[in-house]
Amino acid sequence: xxxxxxxxxxxxxxxxxxxxxxxxxxxxxxxxxxxxxxxxxxxxxxxxxxxxxxxxxxxxxxxxxxxxxxxxxxxxxxxxxxxxxxxxxxxxxxxxxxxxxxxxxxxxxxxxxxxxxxxxxxxxxxxxxxxxxxxxxxxxxxxxxxxxxxxxxxxxxxxxxxxxxxxxxxxxxxxxxxxxxxxxxxxxxxxxxxxxxxxxxxxxxxxxxxxxxxxxxxxxxxxxxxxxxxxxxxxxxxxxxxxxxxxxxxxxxxxxxxxxxxxxxxxxxxxxxxxxxxxxxxxxxxxxxxxxxxxxxxxxxxxxxxxxxxxxxxxxxxxxxxxxxxxxxxxxxxxxxxxxxxxxxxxxxxxxxxxxxxxxxxxxxxxxxxxxxxxxxxxxxxxxxxxxxxxxxxxxxxxxxxxxxxxxxxxxxxxxxxxxxxxxxxxxxxxxxxxxxxxxxxxxxxxxxxxxxxxxxxxxxxxxxxxxxxxxxxxxxxxxx
RNA sequence: GCGGAAGUAGCUCAACUGGUAGAGCGAUAGCCUUCCAAGCUAUAGGUUGCGGGUUCGAUCCUCGUCUUCCGCUCCA
Numbered sequence: 001x002x003x004x005x006x007x008x009x010x011x012x013x014x015x016x017x018x019x020x021x022x023x024x025x026x027x028x029x030x031x032x033x034x035x036x037x038x039x040x041x042x043x044x045x046x047x048x049x050x051x052x053x054x055x056x057x058x059x060x061x062x063x064x065x066x067x068x069x070x071x072x073x074x075x076x077x078x079x080x081x082x083x084x085x086x087x088x089x090x091x092x093x094x095x096x097x098x099x100x101x102x103x104x105x106x107x108x109x110x111x112x113x114x115x116x117x118x119x120x121x122x123x124x125x126x127x128x129x130x131x132x133x134x135x136x137x138x139x140x141x142x143x144x145x146x147x148x149x150x151x152x153x154x155x156x157x158x159x160x161x162x163x164x165x166x167x168x169x170x171x172x173x174x175x176x177x178x179x180x181x182x183x184x185x186x187x188x189x190x191x192x193x194x195x196x197x198x199x200x201x202x203x204x205x206x207x208x209x210x211x212x213x214x215x216x217x218x219x220x221x222x223x224x225x226x227x228x229x230x231x232x233x234x235x236x237x238x239x240x241x242x243x244x245x246x247x248x249x250x251x252x253x254x255x256x257x258x259x260x261x262x263x264x265x266x267x268x269x270x271x272x273x274x275x276x277x278x279x280x281x282x283x284x285x286x287x288x289x290x291x292x293x294x295x296x297x298x299x300x301x302x303x304x305x306x307x308x309x310x311x312x313x314x315x316x317x318x319x320x321x322x323x324x325x326x327x328x329x330x331x332x333x334x335x336x337x338x339x340x341x342x343x344x345x346x347x348x349x350x351x352x353x354x355x356x357x358x359x360x361x362x363x364x365x366x367x368x369x370x371x372x373x374x375x376x377x378x379x380x381x382x383x384x385x386x387x388x389x390x391x392x393x394x395x396x397x398x399x400x401x402x403x404x405x406x407x408x409x410x411x412x413x414x415x416x417x418x419x420x421x422x423x424x425x426x427x428x429x430x431x432x433x434x435x436x437x438x439x440x441x442x443x444x445x446x447x448x449x450x451x452x453x454x455x456x457x458x459x460x461x462x463x464x465x466x467x468x469x470x471x472x473x474x475x476x477x478x479x480x481x
Numbered sequence: 482g483c484g485g486a487a488g489u490a491g492c493u494c495a496a497c498u499g500g501u502a503g504a505g506c507g508a509u510a511g512c513c514u515u516c517c518a519a520g521c522u523a524u525a526g527g528u529u530g531c532g533g534g535u536u537c538g539a540u541c542c543u544c545g546u547c548u549u550c551c552g553c554u555c556c557a
Binding site for chain 1: 517
C-alpha cells in the first residue's frame with residue numbers, strides 16, 4: 001500500500017517538473033538539497049494561493065491589516081523569541097547504536113537516574129556543570145563530561161560517542177562591510193516576529209482597536225537536519241501568517257473561531273473534508289495555552305499543513321523585556337492597559353501548494369464510444385487559483401478562425417490569465433490544458449463566424465456547451481471570484 | 482549522519498553483459514482541417530552524473546566522488 005502511495009508521490013513530483021510547476025534548485029549543478037524553484041505554472045499557482053489567502057485575510061476582514069516586514073531583523077529579536085536558545089541544540093551520536101541524542105537531554109537523563117538513586121547532589125552538580133559548558137559552547141569539554149561520567153547510550157549501552165556537533169536551525173550571515181562577530185544576523189526562521197516587533201507601529205498607524213489582526217506572507221529559512229519529501233520540508237520556504245491580538249481571557253473563544261474559519265478556507269479551495277483533520281497538541285510549546293494543527297493527507301500520510309496557536313502574551317512580553325519598550329494596549333472599553341494575547345494562524349504556502357497539487361492530481365481511464373480506452377491526466381485545481389483560467393483554440397489555423405481567437409484573447413487577457421494555441425488536434429490541446437489544470441477551454445469554429453457562438457469545454461466533466469462569445473469573459477470571471 | 486538501491490535524449494527504456502549509443506513518446510517546423518491524446522514528413526537533442534584506474538578499446542569491469550530514492554535517525 002505504501003509503495004503505491006510512494007509511486008503516486010513520485011508521479012506527482014514528475015508531473016510537477018514536466019509541466020513547469022516545480023524544478024529542483026540549481027539542477028544543472030546536481031541540485032541543492034531541499035531547495036526548489038517554481039516554474040511558469042508553479043509560480044502562477046503559488047502567487048494565486050498567496051493572493052487568495054491575502055485577500056481572504058485582509059480584504060474580507062475589516063479588522064485585519066497587512067504587513068511586509070524584512071527578512072533581516074535585529075539579532076536581539078531572536079533572543080527574545082527564544083530561537084537562539086531553543087534552536088541551536090548540540091547533538092551527539094552513538095557510533096554503535098547510531099542513535100542521535102541532544103546533549104542536554106542525554107546528560108539530564110543521566111542526572112535523573114542519579115537522583116533516583118539518591119545522589120541528588122551529584123546530579124545537581126552535573127547539570128550545573130553542563131549548563132555552564134553549554135553557555136560557553138565548549139563542546140569538547142561537554143564530550144569529556146559525558147565520557148568521564150560514563151554516560152552510555154540506552155540502546156547500545158556503550159560510551160562510543162562521536163564529537164558533539166551543533167545543529168543550529170537558523171541560517172546566519174553578516175551585515176556591513178566589516179566582518180565582525182557583532183554584525184552577525186540571522187535569516188528569519190518565521191515571519192511572526194516581524195509582526196510582533198511592529199505591533200505598536202501597525203496598531204497606531206492604522207488606528208486599530210483590539211481585537212485586530214496583522215497578516216503577512218514571506219520567506220523563512222530553517223536549516224533542517226533532514227530535509228526531504230519534496231517541497232514539504234524545505235530550507236527556504238514561504239509562510240502565510242496572521243497574528244490576531246485579543247483581550248486577555250477571550251483568547252480561547254477566538255482560538256475556536258479561527259479554527260473553524262481556517263478550515264472553511266481550505267474547503268473553499270475544494271479540498272475534500274476527508275483529506276484534512278484537526279490534530280490538537282497535547283504537549284504545548286512553552287508559549288502556548290492551546291494549539292491545533294490542520295493536517296492534510298499528503299501522499300506520504302497525514303502531516304501538518306497549518307497551525308493555529310494561542311500564543312498568550314509570550315512574544316509581546318518578551319519583546320517588552322528585551323527592548324525596554326512597552327508593548328501595551330489601552331482598552332477604552334474596560335479602561336485598562338494590557339499586553340494583548342495572540343491567536344496565530346500559520347500556514348506553509350509551499351505545503352498548501354503541495355496539498356492543492358496532490359489533491360488535484362488524477363489519472364483517469366476513459367471509455368471511448370468505439371469501445372477503446374483512453375486516459376488523461378488532469379489537475380482539478382479550483383478556478384480561483386488555477387495557473388491559467390481560459391484557453392482559446394481556433395478549430396483550424398485557416399478561414400479567419402485564428403483572428404477571431406486572438407480578438408477574444410485580447411479582450412480577456414487584461415482580466416485573467418489566458419492561453420492561446422492553434423497547433424495540433426483539438427483533443428490534444430484539451431489534454432495539455434487538463435495537465436496544468438485550466439478549467440475552461442473555448443473553441444472557435446466555422447459556426448462562430450455565423451452566429452458568434454463558441455464551444456466551452458469544461459475540464460472536470462469534459463462536457464461541452466455552446467455560448468455566445470460575448471459571454472465568455474463573464475462566465476470565467478464568475479467562476480474565479 | 483548510518484544502511485540499501487539507482488543514475489544513458491525533456492520522459493519511459495534499449496544497446497548479444499568490453500567493440501566508439503538507438504527507439505517510442507514528447508518538443509520544434511511543415512502537411513492534413515478533424516470538437517477530446519497516440520495520421521504524414523522533416524529537424525533538433527546525449528563527453529552514458531562527475532573524476533581516476535584496468536584495457537588496443539569502457540554505458541558495461543574497478544575505485545573514489547556527487548546526486549536522487551527507500552528505510553532508520555532528528556524535528557519548536
